[in-house]
Amino acid sequence: MIQKLLDALIDIVLWIPRQLFGLLVDAVELMLGWLPEIDIVDIQGIFDGIGGELLYFLTVFEFDYGLTAMMTALIARFILRRIPFIG
Template identity: 85%
Template sequence: MIQKLIDALIDIVLWVPRQLFGLLVDGVELMLGWIPDIDIVDLQSVFDGLGGQLLYFLTVFEFDYGITAMMTALIARFILRRIPFIG
């Protein structure tokens, strides 16, 4: 009988945070609906607009490898900082 009373008390105490969380989620969902749709630009048309000299230097400096290496390092740092006692 005492266990049922404790369970009922816990349910009453946790009802308020659950309702607040539900309202918060509903509010965020409503605000996300306000964000306008973004038109996605075709990347080929963006690169067609670049000059030949810029493309030459991007190739010489291996821009594609550099971006890949930087993104890999940032993701690895993010993951390692999530591990307890390391980050």
């Protein structure tokens, strides 16, 4: 009997946060509908516009490896700064 009473009390107390969360989700969904659609440019057309000289230097300097290493370092730094007593 006491367990049922506690369960009912918990349901009553948690009803307001659940309703507020539902309203917040509905508001965010409505606001996302207001955003304009972005036209996606053809990626192949962009790469076709890059000259051969630039592609040569990107290959020599290993741009793909460098970009991957930089992004990995930035993500690791972000994660490490979230750990208490380290960052």
